[in-house]
Amino acid sequence: NNINYWPTPAESADMNPIENLWHELKHFLQTLVKPSNKELVAGIRRFWDNVTPEKCQRYIGHLKKVLPAVVAREGGASGF
Numbered sequence: 001n002n003i004n005y006w007p008t009p010a011e012s013a014d015m016n017p018i019e020n021l022w023h024e025l026k027h028f029l030q031t032l033v034k035p036s037n038k039e040l041v042a043g044i045r046r047f048w049d050n051v052t053p054e055k056c057q058r059y060i061g062h063l064k065k066v067l068p069a070v071v072a073r074e075g076g077a078s079g080f
Contacts (some may be wrong), residue, residue, distance in 0.1 A: 015070060017059035021051070 025047050029035060033043035069078035 015063070015066065017056075017063060020059050020062070021056070 025044070028047045029040070029043050033039060033046070035043045066078040
């Protein structure tokens with residue numbers, strides 16, 4: 001079918017800053033909140049209330065370190 005595509009690694013969480021934030025949310029819920037159904041939304045809100053622009057910038061800034069390593073490994077895991 002002559003479809004152009006860009007092959008990417010099967011797992012490229014290194015390249016997606018939101019994945020690190022989701023991981024942090026999951027860890028927060030599992031270790032600190034341990035919610036039942038009623039407490040889940042409150043736990044998520046508690047987490048998001050503590051997400052600062054600085055935290056987001058730190059995750060985005062991580063790409064500056066990871067991207068060259070991924071390119072050097074031709075799309076492989078960065079090792080960070």
